[in-house]
Amino acid sequence: MLPIIETERLILRLINDEDTHDFYEFAKLPDVAHLAGWRPHVNEKETKIVIRMSRDKIRFGQLGNFAIILKETGKMIGTIELHSYTKDYKAELGFCLNPKYWNQGYITEAAKAVVIWGFDEVHLKRIEAHTFLDNLSSQKVLEKLNFTFEGIKKKGYQAHDGKTYDVKAYGITDDDFYNLVRKNGIKQ
Numbered sequence: 001m002l003p004i005i006e007t008e009r010l011i012l013r014l015i016n017d018e019d020t021h022d023f024y025e026f027a028k029l030p031d032v033a034h035l036a037g038w039r040p041h042v043n044e045k046e047t048k049i050v051i052r053m054s055r056d057k058i059r060f061g062q063l064g065n066f067a068i069i070l071k072e073t074g075k076m077i078g079t080i081e082l083h084s085y086t087k088d089y090k091a092e093l094g095f096c097l098n099p100k101y102w103n104q105g106y107i108t109e110a111a112k113a114v115v116i117w118g119f120d121e122v123h124l125k126r127i128e129a130h131t132f133l134d135n136l137s138s139q140k141v142l143e144k145l146n147f148t149f150e151g152i153k154k155k156g157y158q159a160h161d162g163k164t165y166d167v168k169a170y171g172i173t174d175d176d177f178y179n180l181v182r183k184n185g186i187k188q
């Protein structure tokens, strides 16, 4: 069961049907969808199905997708999740934000909280992430979160249209994370 996580400006909670309209606002945008690794949604009905499918995965042992809610307005402005979860081992961090809200530190804030939850509560040993080579913004977020760049995976990702892409691989282990906490108090 996903917790409700509160940060300075955001609430993270399990995505639900009420998020359909706000989610569709950015899930339909081809450029955003491409970077996030999904096919652009064609209508709100599709968005609702995607939400239902992501909730269904919890019944099969996955952790679930957080909706990112802006406290100030109550608007759902993005999604963040630890997907591809293997119990007592690892998961992959994925995130996407409505472009109206880019470059205001929201994903760094949300992802920091999700990484802390992943290590402290889910007891992961490793969190990994992959980005397209030209997704500089996403790479910057991962670097700010102290993920290590582990190399380029050639043809490491296949998109919904069958095209393959080289991707940058990043990871952080529980040891890296707790060493940082001890040294820098990064939870503060």
Ligand SMILES: CC(C)(COP(=O)(O)OP(=O)(O)OC[C@H]1O[C@@H](n2cnc3c(N)ncnc32)[C@H](O)[C@@H]1OP(=O)(O)O)[C@@H](O)C(=O)NCCC(=O)NCCS
Pocket: 032, 035, 036, 094, 095, 096, 097, 098, 101, 102, 103, 104, 105, 106, 107, 108, 109, 130, 131, 132, 135, 136, 137, 138, 140, 141
């Ligand atoms: C990636 C994404 C989630 C970032 O969200 P965000 O809330 O804008 O991220 P933040 O504001 O926390 O941090 C972005 C950082 O990238 C930097 N940045 C933005 N564009 C950049 C560029 N072209 N080159 C280098 N750095 C860039 C910003 O300056 C910021 O760094 P700073 O805080 O040191 O100034 C958002 O761009 C997005 O939703 N993209 C589409 C989906 C996606 O790419 N998902 C990730 C798949 S791996």
